Amino acid sequence: MSILVVMEQRGGVWNKMSWETLAAGQQLAKEMSLPLTVAFLSDDVDKLAAELATRRISLILPLQHALLKSYTADGYTVALEQLIRKASPRLVLFPHTYQVRDFAPKVATRFQQVLISDVVGIRIENGIPTYVRQLFQGKLNADVTLAGPGPHFVSIQAGAYRADHVEAGQAAATDVMTPELSASQIRQTPDEPFRESARAVDLTAADIIVSVGRGIKDKENISLIADLAKALGGELAASRPICDSGWLPMERQVGSSGQTVSPKVYMAVGISGAIQHLVGMKGAKTIVAINKDANAPIFEVADYGIVGDLFEVVPALIAEVKKARG
Amino acid sequence: MKIIVSIKQVPVRDSQLRIDSNGRWIQENDLSFEINEPNAYALEEALQLKEKHGGEVVALCAGPARATQTIREALAKGADRAIHIEDDALASADTLGLAKLLAKAVEAEKPDLILTGLQSDDLGNGQTGVVLAELLGLPHGTIIMQVQATGQSIRVKRELEDGWFQHVDMPLPAVLTIQSGINKLRYATLMGIKKAKSKEIKRLTAAEMGVSSEPVAVLERVYLPLRSKQTQLLTGTAQEAAAKLVEKLKFEVRVI
Numbered sequence: 110m111s112i113l114v115v116m117e118q119r120g121g122v123w124n125k126m127s128w129e130t131l132a133a134g135q136q137l138a139k140e141m142s143l144p145l146t147v148a149f150l151s152d153d154v155d156k157l158a159a160e161l162a163t164r165r166i167s168l169i170l171p172l173q174h175a176l177l178k179s180y181t182a183d184g185y186t187v188a189l190e191q192l193i194r195k196a197s198p199r200l201v202l203f204p205h206t207y208q209v210r211d212f213a214p215k216v217a218t219r220f221q222q223v224l225i226s227d228v229v230g231i232r233i234e235n236g237i238p239t240y241v242r243q244l245f246q247g248k249l250n251a252d253v254t255l256a257g258p259g260p261h262f263v264s265i266q267a268g269a270y271r272a273d274h275v276e277a278g279q280a281a282a283t284d285v286m287t288p289e290l291s292a293s294q295i296r297q298t299p300d301e302p303f304r305e306s307a308r309a310v311d312l313t314a315a316d317i318i319v320s321v322g323r324g325i326k327d328k329e330n331i332s333l334i335a336d337l338a339k340a341l342g343g344e345l346a347a348s349r350p351i352c353d354s355g356w357l358p359m360e361r362q363v364g365s366s367g368q369t370v371s372p373k374v375y376m377a378v379g380i381s382g383a384i385q386h387l388v389g390m391k392g393a394k395t396i397v398a399i400n401k402d403a404n405a406p407i408f409e410v411a412d413y414g415i416v417g418d419l420f421e422v423v424p425a426l427i428a429e430v431k432k433a434r435g
Numbered sequence: 436m437k438i439i440v441s442i443k444q445v446p447v448r449d450s451q452l453r454i455d456s457n458g459r460w461i462q463e464n465d466l467s468f469e470i471n472e473p474n475a476y477a478l479e480e481a482l483q484l485k486e487k488h489g490g491e492v493v494a495l496c497a498g499p500a501r502a503t504q505t506i507r508e509a510l511a512k513g514a515d516r517a518i519h520i521e522d523d524a525l526a527s528a529d530t531l532g533l534a535k536l537l538a539k540a541v542e543a544e545k546p547d548l549i550l551t552g553l554q555s556d557d558l559g560n561g562q563t564g565v566v567l568a569e570l571l572g573l574p575h576g577t578i579i580m581q582v583q584a585t586g587q588s589i590r591v592k593r594e595l596e597d598g599w600f601q602h603v604d605m606p607l608p609a610v611l612t613i614q615s616g617i618n619k620l621r622y623a624t625l626m627g628i629k630k631a632k633s634k635e636i637k638r639l640t641a642a643e644m645g646v647s648s649e650p651v652a653v654l655e656r657v658y659l660p661l662r663s664k665q666t667q668l669l670t671g672t673a674q675e676a677a678a679k680l681v682e683k684l685k686f687e688v689r690v691i
Binding site for chain 2: 182183186206207208210211212214215217218219221222223224225226227239242243244245246247248249250251252253254255256257296297298299300301302303304305316317323341349350352353354359360365366367368369373374394395396397398402404406408409410411412413414415416417418421422424425426428429430432433434
């Protein structure tokens, strides 16, 4: 029995969230008195395995195969299933990335298990973990448990654990595994990842960002928020639904599928604060929320909040900012 | 092309949620419900594929009796017929249990393509499509922003993180989970609403399908999240609150 952390890499570069999941794994291994094993998948594992060897890990289990060069759901599932059957961990932890969302439920199904996805915290009571996850776009939390001896599958939300809490340790043993994998088992043929176009707007450089969400109701009203951004000398940004509707270009989107920003001030106007948005902006130094719903999750991360109608508050705010600027 | 679209009914987006007295779910009796947003985009994508390639669109929904309204709306928008899995066991089913029911219903239809949304706005597990594909032994793609059907295979555009995308080819039949924003949603026409009344809704139960499973994942308790930050609420009229905020931005945050 062990805790197995599955780290994610692309082209030999670790996904940042992997370290947060490793921190979660180290903490749980301690609390549950279980050894910590770490797996990852690649066509070339040596350099990556060496990078893990300075962390407190009991055993490193790289899966190496030429067919694991590019990610495919089928290839990753076949390989990981073999590793999990061999290592028989009690608990398998993943970072909740887009890639994990694509294959981890499939792996869990092979063990007649259910992945508990997007977990924000884990409590251990009498040796049994209770997983905390969000419901209704962050409006409610839920405690979830998993029945049976496992293996249990859990993915960890961005920011739930801290990458800088990963503990250093003695060089762990490394046991490279070559999975039985053939091209005929992989039905997806992926092209190279690409970006739509060079980003004309670099939101990450902005000190002040004024961001608009569904609360704006209509495309015509976006100009109101643009005026506020201009008065404050900041950049205009938006949550996903605004860009989906074509009211602002995708390059102004903040969140898991858009840009991740950490400005001095992030002003969220009419944004409820679904987790997909929060992961893109919760690193801001100061967060201001203007929303008519006092229970909106955005207020959980806001330093300053105004509960009110944005169509009354924003014009007043523009006037006050102009007055203060003289 | 025969397409099944799996849809879910969820509370409308701005619902004021109250926790039920048993502490394990929300009070549903005073809520309004609607189609889960990514499912609406999946339905639209299916309708557009049918318009391009011909065939049939079947809406598949597992949910209580109230879900009939959402199914009717899908029929009014253009789905040809519907399958409604109505079962009391659904309330405590986990993703695997639900997907087993959906898989059984899909198997009997032998579709070319199965579409669903990437996640639900209520539970947000984001897994039903992937688990369904695995149970059916079909390839899948998630978080899809474009679908091009070319005979026996499809080419899809997957959304990755941080503004990256990727094209993936796979053979049909396949399962895709659709991302919001992939297309422009249509409204039901009056004619569509009228026609929907005579379209078939086939009702199935778990017992009829011979599917049963004990949940692995158990939802023990729901509750309001603890606030991680102490938010300073700025109160008063809009003018007063705005003036207070500018004070803070000027003297505490020092950006004005």
